[in-house]
Each structure stands twice: as C-alpha cells, then as structure tokens.
Amino acid sequence: MSIIAVVFAFFSLASCSNATQKTDGFLVKGKLENADNKTVYLKLVSSQWETIDSAIVDKDGSFSLSGNRASEELYLFQVGSKFDQFVYLALNNTDEITINADATNLLKTYTVEGSEENKLIKEVILDNINAMEQLNDVDLFYQQNRQVANQDSIKNICIDRATKIYNDAKEQLKQFIDGHLGTMASLLAVNQRIGRDMILPITDEFDYWEKVSIALDKKYPTSSQTLNLKETIEKIKQQQKARGAVRIGGEAPDFEVPQLDGTNIKLSDLRGKYVLLDFWASWCRPCRGENPNVLQNYKAYKNKNFTVFQVSLDKTKEAWEEAIKADGLGDWYHASDLKFWQCAPAQLYNVRSIPSNFLISPEGKIIAVNLRGSALKAKLSELLD
Numbered sequence: 001m002s003i004i005a006v007v008f009a010f011f012s013l014a015s016c017s018n019a020t021q022k023t024d025g026f027l028v029k030g031k032l033e034n035a036d037n038k039t040v041y042l043k044l045v046s047s048q049w050e051t052i053d054s055a056i057v058d059k060d061g062s063f064s065l066s067g068n069r070a071s072e073e074l075y076l077f078q079v080g081s082k083f084d085q086f087v088y089l090a091l092n093n094t095d096e097i098t099i100n101a102d103a104t105n106l107l108k109t110y111t112v113e114g115s116e117e118n119k120l121i122k123e124v125i126l127d128n129i130n131a132m133e134q135l136n137d138v139d140l141f142y143q144q145n146r147q148v149a150n151q152d153s154i155k156n157i158c159i160d161r162a163t164k165i166y167n168d169a170k171e172q173l174k175q176f177i178d179g180h181l182g183t184m185a186s187l188l189a190v191n192q193r194i195g196r197d198m199i200l201p202i203t204d205e206f207d208y209w210e211k212v213s214i215a216l217d218k219k220y221p222t223s224s225q226t227l228n229l230k231e232t233i234e235k236i237k238q239q240q241k242a243r244g245a246v247r248i249g250g251e252a253p254d255f256e257v258p259q260l261d262g263t264n265i266k267l268s269d270l271r272g273k274y275v276l277l278d279f280w281a282s283w284c285r286p287c288r289g290e291n292p293n294v295l296q297n298y299k300a301y302k303n304k305n306f307t308v309f310q311v312s313l314d315k316t317k318e319a320w321e322e323a324i325k326a327d328g329l330g331d332w333y334h335a336s337d338l339k340f341w342q343c344a345p346a347q348l349y350n351v352r353s354i355p356s357n358f359l360i361s362p363e364g365k366i367i368a369v370n371l372r373g374s375a376l377k378a379k380l381s382e383l384l385d
Contacts, residue, residue: 025068026095028077031061035079035103042067043076045088045225057103068093071223074184079103087125090117090184120185124176128192131169135194138162156300159377166378170199177208181215187225197373202236204368204375206248209233246349248368252277252360255345257311257335260321265335267309267345271364274306274383276376278357279346281313282323287355290372291327297376298332304384305362312336313343313354 028042035057042065043049052067052075065077071092077099078086085106089097097118101110107129112118142158169192177186190212192199202209213233216226246253254268267277278294280287298308310329314320314336324330337344343351349358359368359379371379 025066025093026091026097028065028089028091028095028097028099030063030099030101032057032063032079032100033061033102033104035061035063038080038103040065041076041078042089043078045074045076049076067091071226072184072220073223074187074225079106088121088188090115090121117183117185120180120183121188124173124185124189124192127169127172127176128194131165131194134165135162138165155296159296159300160381162374163377163381166194166197166199166374167382169194170378173199174208177212181211182219184216184220184225186212187216187229194374197375201370201375202232203370204248204379206236246358246366248366250366252358252364252366253348255348257337257345259333259335260317260324265309265333267360268364270307270309270333272305272362274301274362274367274380275360276306276308276357276371277349277360278308278310279313279343279349279351279354280310281354282319283314284354288323288327290355291329293373293376295328297380300377301380301384302331306380306384308332310334311343311345312338313340313346314338315340 032038032040036059038057039054040057040063041051042053043051053065055063055065057063067075069092072090073092075089075091076086077089080103085103087099087106087110089112091097095115097112097114099110099112107125110122112122138158138161141161142154145154148154173189173192177189180186180189190200190205190209200208209229210233213226213229216223217230220226252267254266256264256266259265267275276294276298280291282288294308298306310332312320312323312334314323315338317336317338320334320336320338324334335345346356349356355372357370357372358366359371361367367383368379
C-alpha cells in the first residue's frame, strides 16, 4: 500500500447530484471536450476512494458536481470509470470552481478557475509530469544506443541524467513545500512519485512530512487527511523512539558477526568509510533483484570512500555463498550468523522485511534507510560526487 493510501482517511459518504447552482457546500462545474455521455466522478482521497458525487457529461460537454464537507479536503476529479484520467482538487464549502479540459488528455489540458489552492495543485502535477517526461527521454536515449560498443559509458550517462532529474525534482518539491505550508497542495507535493519511487520518502525526509503535518493541523485541524497524516507522524515517532539509536541521525549500533571464512567482523571495523549496511538473503527474490543496483553503485563509488557490508539472513552457508558468486558480489564485506529471522544484527536493527538497508556515515551515524533503485544513486551522488 502506498504512503498516500496510509495517510489519507477512511470515509463513507456518497451522493449523486446534477445541481447547477451552488447552495450549501461546494460546486465543481465546467466543460469537457471529447466527453459526451461520459461519467465524471468526485471522490474523496482515501484508501477506498469513496464517491462523493457523479454526473453524466451533457452533449455540449458541461457537467456539475457538488458536495458538503465540514473541512477542507483533497478530492479526485475523475473522467470515466478507470483511474487513467484524473486530477486532484482541494475543496471546502465556500468553493465554486470551474474546470475546462480535453477529456482525452486531462492532465495536460485542464484549467481551473475560482481557487488559488487548485492552481497550486496544478503546479505540482505539471512539475511531476515534466520530470517523468525527462526520464522517458533518458530511457529513449538508452534504447536508441543499446547497440553502441561502449555500453558502460551509455549506462553511466543515463544514470547521471536520471539522478540529476531525481535530485532536481526533490529540490523543487522542497522549495514548493517551504513556500506553501498549510495548503493541501503541500500534502500532495510530499506524496509525489517518479515511477515507483517516492521523491521524498517519509523515512528519509521525515522533517518535511512533519512540517507539512504541523502546518495543516494549524489550518485544517478537522480535515480527515490532516488527522490521518498527524496519526502517521506520531506512529513513526513512536517507532523511532522504540528503536532507540536505530534512526536517521542516530548512532549506528555496533555488532560482531562471522564472515564467510569464519573470522568475525565488527561494523565499527569499517569506521571512516560510508557504509551501506544491507540485510538480504539468497532466498529473497526482491533482494536478488536489487543486488545489481547495489553492485553498480558500489563500482561507481568504491574509490570514493564507500563500501557495502551485506548481512545475510540465510540458514546455510552453501546457499549464502552460492548466491554471492551468482550475483557477483564478492568484492565487499559479507557476514551472517546463519540464524534466519533470528539473525542478531537484523534484530538489533529492528529489521522486519528484506531487502532493508542503512547508509552509515564515516562517523558512524545513520544517514538514510531503505535506499533502493534510483534513490541509492541519488543519495550517494549527493554525498560523494
């Protein structure tokens, strides 16, 4: 389940209306091209996406939706029954907004009048689309150059370009949030993704999530989304407190565990380097799928004071060693007590699923957790390039 689904509230409120004039509550009206006889929906953003109102678009493209809520909330305006044409809207009971768009390309063509908040939401959406299109261009470049002899060079070019796009998107979102705290647009901003990756993961950017929560609590304290974000923030704080030092900014707990050759190694033996402490196992398919990404980043940064320390949750040395050889992971540090989920270092770091990793500074502080895919490259680039 995505973070946005966790954060947003559960509500059960549904109605159906074709009101054309605003009475009590909010009104969303407008005209859509290429939408004759299609149904438009207004859904409360939550894990269940409850429909607040729906209407059939008239022959001239006009539509009208309405609702009544006690507080500002975030909604989905959806054209058709599939989640492929939609935009987000922030609405309160004083709003009367007008949307015009081409239904075949809603995101890029829609305009919204009557609400400055919704213009901010559109800014967040279009910035994300721009980042995604830039990444698509990088992918196209890679596909067009797959026959080039120097593939490593092409891959590095693409990785560098993708990392810059990711970092630029992250910085842009942070600046937007800082400038628009207390808006539903800031809540949408902190939830943005590029592909499957959160741009501001809550584990890495907890301070930003918390400042969004605090600001929304001051402005919209009874909003369902505010209340659920606040609850999520408090749960994470409790988890961090329970874990003690195992948190971003805290000291990385030391441990000693056997290596493949039987000699013991301590995490503190690697003090002075950036260390990716990576919990994995030969039987874990997601771990094996992530190994090539870890290996690629290790090769890129091993000469820049970076190393990898993998702790396996395997039960047998044979399976563990075979996976290391098969995945080409022999160049860095490997250790395991072969105790499966009772692995002492995994328990010390409160590991409940794998792959799970912790990036540790040369001073022994935890810098980030669970860096996967492009997020790992982006963080290493930020620290070491």
